[in-house]
Amino acid sequence: MSKYCTKCGKELKNEDIFCGYCGNQMIEETEDGEKVVTVSKTNGLAVAGFVVSLASLLISFWGITSVVGIILSAVALSQIKKTNESGKGFALAGLIIGIIGIIIMFVAFLFLVILSFTM
Ligand SMILES: [Zn+2]
Numbered sequence: 297m298s299k300y301c302t303k304c305g306k307e308l309k310n311e312d313i314f315c316g317y318c319g320n321q322m323i324e325e326t327e328d329g330e331k332v333v334t335v336s337k338t339n340g341l342a343v344a345g346f347v348v349s350l351a352s353l354l355i356s357f358w359g360i361t362s363v364v365g366i367i368l369s370a371v372a373l374s375q376i377k378k379t380n381e382s383g384k385g386f387a388l389a390g391l392i393i394g395i396i397g398i399i400i401m402f403v404a405f406l407f408l409v410i411l412s413f414t415m
Pocket residue numbers: 301302303304305306315316317318319320
C-alpha cells in the first residue's frame with residue numbers, strides 16, 4: 297500500500313512521516329474529518345503478543361500462554377489496521393507462533409493420552 301504527498305502528489309512509502317521531495321509533513325484525514333498526523337510507531341500490543349507467543353514456546357507453558365499470545369496478536373492486528381501503526385510483522389509472527397504452540401500442546405496431549413492407554 298502506498299500513499300501520496302498531500303502537497304506535491306509524489307508517491308511515498310507508507311511509513312514516511314515527511315515527504316522526501318518537498319518536506320511536507322503528512323497529515324491524513326480520518327473518516328470523521330479529523331486531521332491526524334501520521335505517526336509511524338510500532339504497536340506495543342503486537343510486540344507483546346509476539347513476545348508472549350515466543351516465550352510460551354520456549355518455556356513450554358503450552359496452551360495457556362499461547363492463547364494469550366494469539367489474543368494479543370489478533371487485537372494488535374486489528375489495531376494496526378485502524379491506526380496504520382507498524383508492527384504488523386510482529387503481530388503476524390505472534391499469531392503464527394501462538395498457533396504452533398497450541399498445535400504442539402495438542403500433539404503432546406494426544407501423545408500422552410495414547411501413551412496412557414497403551415501402558
Ligand atoms: Zn511532497
